[in-house]
Amino acid sequence: MDTEEKTLVEILEENNLIDLAKYINYVSASQAGAIATFSGTTRDTFEGKTVVELRYEAYVPMAIRQIKSICSSARSSWDIHSIAVAHRLGAVPVGETSVFIAVSAVHRTDALDACKFLIDELKASVPIWKKEVYSNGEVWKENSEFMERKMELGNTNGSCCRRNLKLETRGTKGCCGAKVKVADGVAEEISTIDAGTENNLKEFNTITL
Amino acid sequence: MVEVKAENTDGEPVGREGSSVSIKVLFFARARDITGLTDIQLEVSSGSTTSDCLNKLIARFPSLEEIRGCIVLALNEEYTTEAAIVKEKDELAIIPPISGG
Numbered sequence: 001m002d003t004e005e006k007t008l009v010e011i012l013e014e015n016n017l018i019d020l021a022k023y024i025n026y027v028s029a030s031q032a033g034a035i036a037t038f039s040g041t042t043r044d045t046f047e048g049k050t051v052v053e054l055r056y057e058a059y060v061p062m063a064i065r066q067i068k069s070i071c072s073s074a075r076s077s078w079d080i081h082s083i084a085v086a087h088r089l090g091a092v093p094v095g096e097t098s099v100f101i102a103v104s105a106v107h108r109t110d111a112l113d114a115c116k117f118l119i120d121e122l123k124a125s126v127p128i129w130k131k132e133v134y135s136n137g138e139v140w141k142e143n144s145e146f147m148e149r150k151m152e153l154g155n156t157n158g159s160c161c162r163r164n165l166k167l168e169t170r171g172t173k174g175c176c177g178a179k180v181k182v183a184d185g186v187a188e189e190i191s192t193i194d195a196g197t198e199n200n201l202k203e204f205n206t207i208t209l
Numbered sequence: 210m211v212e213v214k215a216e217n218t219d220g221e222p223v224g225r226e227g228s229s230v231s232i233k234v235l236f237f238a239r240a241r242d243i244t245g246l247t248d249i250q251l252e253v254s255s256g257s258t259t260s261d262c263l264n265k266l267i268a269r270f271p272s273l274e275e276i277r278g279c280i281v282l283a284l285n286e287e288y289t290t291e292a293a294i295v296k297e298k299d300e301l302a303i304i305p306p307i308s309g310g
Contacts, residue, residue, distance in 0.1 A: 040310050058309070059237055059302055062286040087309060099310045119310060127283065127302070128309030129238040140239050142279075142306035150306075153281050154290040 014090025
């Protein structure tokens with residue numbers, strides 16, 4: 001019997017770990033021969049600084065709406081079965097997963113390509129923010145994908161995403177200047193672009209059933 | 210000046226010229242750090258654009274000028290332009306550069 005196509009989007013409140021198996025099970029289907037997943041985890045350094053943790057916040061109703069829109073976009077571009085996207089809020093210590101995406105499809109090319117698209121688009125347009133906390137300060141991060149996309153965001157009239165966009169992530173300056181601000185004795189660097197998105201990602205897993 | 214009570218086709222009164230609208234403004238991330246608030250009610254004149262709202266917010270919180278160049282705006286949970294006109298009870302979000310994932 002065919003399993004129905006499904007989409008699950010969850011924004012998890014603080015201190016809730018992402019249960020990867022739950023989402024993999026969610027997208028599993030007897031007719032889907034491939035499940036592609038992406039897991040984003042907090043890494044321990046950024047530009048030589050030791051990262052203590054990342055702290056996430058979100059405009060939750062809009063984030064959910066935007067992620068669902070991205071999923072629709074993916075469905076129109078690839079032949080996929082089910083999708084699950086989960087994002088944590090609050091503190092995510094080094095090594096833990098902050099975002100998880102699972103996509104199932106009959107064939108692996110659709111699953112893999114759609115999975116990549118989903119994380120790329122999430123980073124470009126979903127209203128979630130992270131603060132990188134070091135031992136001696138903290139800074140709001142800025143995704144280079146967003147900086148590339150932001151001029152278009154208000155002008156897309158509902159069709160949110162572009163497919164197969166090759167993004168130039170090198171050399172993008174932080175907006176509003178990269179100023180260092182000293183507040184209460186803690187040096188705070190404003191507008192740090194997270195240009196090394198490739199490095200920020202953990203493995204891009206594929207499970208083929 | 211003669212005041213005319215206008216009604217739309219549903220028989221509900223529409224706003225008279227010169228009236229104001231009240232919207233909710235949400236501040237996130239750096240915008241919240243700057244204003245110290247998560248949200249406020251903002252009253253603007255009827256027919257104001259999101260840009261007009263932003264100007265009024267910057268007048269009230271001058272430090273928002275620092276991030277004006279890099280924020281985007283969302284109206285009722287959808288990205289919008291500075292030319293969009295706000296209505297009564299709209300929700301306007303000030304969205305600094307995002308960093309999900």
